[in-house]
Amino acid sequence: MLKNIALSGVGAxxxxxxxxxxxxxxxxxxLGIAPAHAAEFSCNTARxxxxxxxxxxxxxxxxxxxxxVNKSGAKPQLQVVNIGGQGGNKGAKEARKAKPDGCTLFxxxxxxxxxxxTGRVDFTWDAFEPxxxxxxxxxxxxxxxxVPWNNVNELVAAAKKAxxxxxxxxxxGSTSHFWFLLxxxxxxxxxxxxSYDGTRQRMTALMGKHIQVGEINLxxxxxxxxxxxxxxxxxxxEKRHPLxxxxxxxxxxxxxxVDGTYRGISAPKGTPADKIAHWGEVFKKAASDQAIxxxxxxxxxxxxxxxxxxxxxxxxxxxxxxxGIATKVGMYKGG
Numbered sequence: 001m002l003k004n005i006a007l008s009g010v011g012a013x014x015x016x017x018x019x020x021x022x023x024x025x026x027x028x029x030x031l032g033i034a035p036a037h038a039a040e041f042s043c044n045t046a047r048x049x050x051x052x053x054x055x056x057x058x059x060x061x062x063x064x065x066x067x068x069v070n071k072s073g074a075k076p077q078l079q080v081v082n083i084g085g086q087g088g089n090k091g092a093k094e095a096r097k098a099k100p101d102g103c104t105l106f107x108x109x110x111x112x113x114x115x116x117x118t119g120r121v122d123f124t125w126d127a128f129e130p131x132x133x134x135x136x137x138x139x140x141x142x143x144x145x146x147v148p149w150n151n152v153n154e155l156v157a158a159a160k161k162a163x164x165x166x167x168x169x170x171x172x173g174s175t176s177h178f179w180f181l182l183x184x185x186x187x188x189x190x191x192x193x194x195s196y197d198g199t200r201q202r203m204t205a206l207m208g209k210h211i212q213v214g215e216i217n218l219x220x221x222x223x224x225x226x227x228x229x230x231x232x233x234x235x236x237x238e239k240r241h242p243l244x245x246x247x248x249x250x251x252x253x254x255x256x257x258v259d260g261t262y263r264g265i266s267a268p269k270g271t272p273a274d275k276i277a278h279w280g281e282v283f284k285k286a287a288s289d290q291a292i293x294x295x296x297x298x299x300x301x302x303x304x305x306x307x308x309x310x311x312x313x314x315x316x317x318x319x320x321x322x323x324g325i326a327t328k329v330g331m332y333k334g335g
Contacts, residue, residue, distance in 0.1 A: 046102065046105060054082045092108075106128055130266050131265040131311065137218075139236050144207065167212050194211050217261075226243075236250055265283060
């Protein structure tokens with residue numbers, strides 16, 4: 001049985017607090033959303049399926065946006081429905097088979113690509129209609145405190161001297177693994193990949209010196225980086241991040257990698273264009289709220305809005321790039 005969780009009252013305040021937003025101030029009650037596209041809906045409340053458990057970083061981000069939409073008075077209202085399991089695929093399957101009437105939306109990120117590329121599901125991003133992209137959380141190449149490298153250039157030099165020996169932590173077949181595959185491809189190097197279930201386990205392994213490098217993010221690791229418990233060798237942002245201003249971007253170090261976990265909204269295939277446009281306008285207004293932008297920024301996440309057409313282009317180009325890399329390393333199992 002699905003458990004529907006409404007975004008109101010104490011629950012909404014708790015999730016707002018998790019991102020440092022002051023209740024009554026930060027979730028943009030005065031956005032005044034009035035979509036230009038007067039689509040008609042058969043529902044008063046639309047489901048936003050989040051295919052991960054309640055309380056995680058991805059879930060909190062989507063709840064913040066859903067709460068902003070609801071407080072704006074937009075119709076239909078949104079209700080977050082958590083359908084966790086199978087690395088996001090259980091919820092994706094539920095969203096895929098939903099009626100394409102604009103009353104079901106799907107919270108999506110690049111797991112929709114990696115799950116297909118590694119053969120866990122037989123569908124990917126184009127089984128849905130892209131609505132918007134909302135945020136980007138850039139990965140950091142983290143290292144344990146005892147390694148001799150202080151930046152990615154030094155790491156790359158070491159990897160070239162001893163190919164396939166440096167232990168790199170990620171979750172095999174997931175985005176945290178693909179960041180290292182992208183680095184390998186860009187720099188012409190090879191790591192020895194070690195799989196962990198998630199960020200927490202990866203950070204524990206890094207701090208315990210069981211691996212040398214691993215993918216980390218600011219939301220989870222900023223205090224460890226600032227204290228020196230972990231090293232940050234490079235970040236995939238376009239510009240240096242103000243929380244760790246001494247850490248160079250990948251581009252500054254001669255490696256053209258500006259990327260991150262992009263989180264957005266899609267809808268079941270066949271959802272009418274007027275309903276896609278309606279939700280595009282609604283989320284565009286929410287994404288422009290400065291309180292949301294600031295609170296997410298404090299957690300290392302950037303609002304990176306893309307409209308439906310831009311979102312479709314993002315998914316298409318990223319899929320082609322990642323498919324090429326998965327094929328190159330012998331990982332591709334898609335159709």
